[in-house]
Amino acid sequence: MTSLGQFYPVASPVHGLDPRAKIVATAVLVAGLFLVDSTVGLLFVAVTLMILVALSRIPIRNFLRLLRPVLFIVALTVAFQVFFSREGAIVIEWGFLEVHTGGLWLALFLALRILLLVSAAGLLTATTAPVALADGIEDLLSPLKRVGFPAHEVAMMMTIALRFIPTLGEEAEKIKGAQAARGADFSEGGPLRRARSLVPVLVPLTVGAFRRADELAEAMESRGYRGGEGRTRYRELRFRRKDALALSVTVFILLVGVLL
Amino acid sequence: MNLELRDVHHVYAAGTPFAVEALRGVSLGVEPGEVLGIIGGTGSGKSTLVRHMNLLLVPSSGGVLVDSVDATTLKKSELRRRVGLVFQFPEAALFAPSVEEDVAFAPSRLGLDEEEVEERVRESLRVLGAEDLATRSPFALSGGEKRRVAIAGVLAMGPEVLILDEPTAGLDPATRERLLALIRHLRDAGISVVIVSHDLDEVAEVADRVCALHDGRVRAIGTPAEVFYGNPELAPATVRVASLLKASRPELGDPVRFDETLAALKALPGK
């Protein structure tokens, strides 16, 4: 699971929070960010988020890596606003390109919002082990069981996926090696050629996965599994005062941000 | 061909806190037309070692030589044609709709014409006793059948050295015996076979030379008699029996295989 990349295992106040509190807090934050309509408000939220990141003892470098996928979008947004917005006074003029103050502020605002959204989600996955996330989601979804939503089954699927991702990864490496030993080359040719060269890896991997699923199902059934009915849970999630505190702090920060 | 590893070191994840030195200076050679058995516990470096023989892994230091030429200077596809590697549980890599298409995968990348490829497929299936499986789907076969098809797929390249990593793992005894017979047959046909195995009795039956690895180093290398009698903890059952009797019956000699051990025991004077 450490191979999933995002989770950074270290002891910190944020890591120790109940996953359900963190999931709800993140959801509230993400939704709430769209209600904040001033740049100052966003800056306030940004500062508090940075404090959280510091509290979580995640190295800045690792955290910034989480933001890398959106940097392109952010750059595009900024460029668009900076060069094409006509609000406010002109700051720079260069040929037909005009930079207005309004554009600069809007660029900052939009960029901040995108980065904050991704940071909030990133903070969640960096401070919460995949298994804890799965447990949290299962718990939060379980009231929906009453309306027929298969919350237990979804949680079981997540747990099994987490269990087998490293195994399938190793299997893929092994199959790649076996095909390479038979003369397969995965690095030659254009994108279409390369995609086709993956067939000798994807087919056995998929067939193997189905076989695994079969054997796993037999093993689970043999151990008395019959769905979620009557099942107890070994792992425990305990909602403590600090979790309620974390939730209220999040709501509070959001309120301040909206009001600013 | 002469395949040689000279003072090979291999470090996994070098430069990270997870670095592990799997091979710590291994030197050995594979002679033409011999069966070389590689034994050693889990973590001894057996699988890492054989992956260097076709350069699936590159040494961190030290060299791999083919006929005294540095193997890294050779074209990879050429090297992997001449040194065929069959992974443990190779049937996990079967992928084609039919057995003959799967076996044809490797030879069809060698630039041969279609007839030649078909001939090679036919021949390798025949050697593995699997000709009647040619048109079947590899996914519908039994474990032993799949294993044979997977080995045929590598043999169809016409390698000079065939490396088998735990070839009998998970097989029933009857199929095991057939595979061991196949190994002898290949050796007699001039192909060098390297067999990695944790089953000492099996290695005893089939190997011309044995290399024992421990903790990334060569602990012993030589004839089966030399290695097994010189290292009692590594001895197969036949050698253990003979060793226990040698003190009082030195005329027993150093039998390793079942038939020679039986003959030596029968020859003992007694009631």
Added chain:
Amino acid sequence: MQNPGTGTRSGGSLAVSCEELSFSYPGAGQAALSKVSFELCPGEYVGVVGPNGGGKSTLVRLLNGLLRPDSGLVRVSDHDPATEPFEVRKHLGVLFQNPENGLVAPFVEDDVAFGLENLGVPRDEMRDRVAQAIRAVGLEGYERREPHTLSGGEKQRVALAGLLAVEPEVLILDEPTSMLDAAGRREVLERLEALRAEKSVLHVTHHLDELLNADRILVLNGGELVADETPGRVLSDPELLRENRLVLPVVPRLALALGLPANLKTPEQLAEAILTRTGSETRTG
């Protein structure tokens, strides 16, 4: 003989019984199992051998309710697996061949708890039983390990712990060591040996050397039970061995070829017997 375990069990009744058990896979020409009858008494250790496709795996799945027989009777701890599979699975644990695909949870202790979760055991009780089961297989300290970091032998021991936590009276082992290396085999067989006194065991295997101490060996071929004998009788019947494609381990094979009894299991015993026969004494060392 009484067995410790959950559920109400009276001493003296059978752990497993099959009467004229028959089963065919849909669409198959030949029956997978044909009128198989045998009994497993409490505390017995019985081996099951025979060529691949002979019915061994089918038998296992009929005993734990994964398959339903076409005809015949099956009882496991007085329950019928076809009609009460959940009950049966409280009394019967199966250790499968592939160490990888029996582990369902991302951590060792969670996986060991899986069976208990399915039974609805309260959390506090679960913690104790999981800890005990982990101790019973010698994996203390492994609780938070992830399955893909374990060796084959360790994985099988985790699977075994998962079975033991449920405290079944009967264990079925379906070729548990065939995918393991020598060290893994030793680890697992050691633990299984320690369980002999407490459980009734059915051990399906290709390795006859694992069954030398068994009470009986069942030979299944072509869906039929062709023999139900002591190991001694099975090992010394060359035709039985040949017809069912059974291969003797090296030591008994040497023994038989030398005209000595087949119940000699270790090199030491064989050497001893040879020296006795040739009239001298074993020197130690």
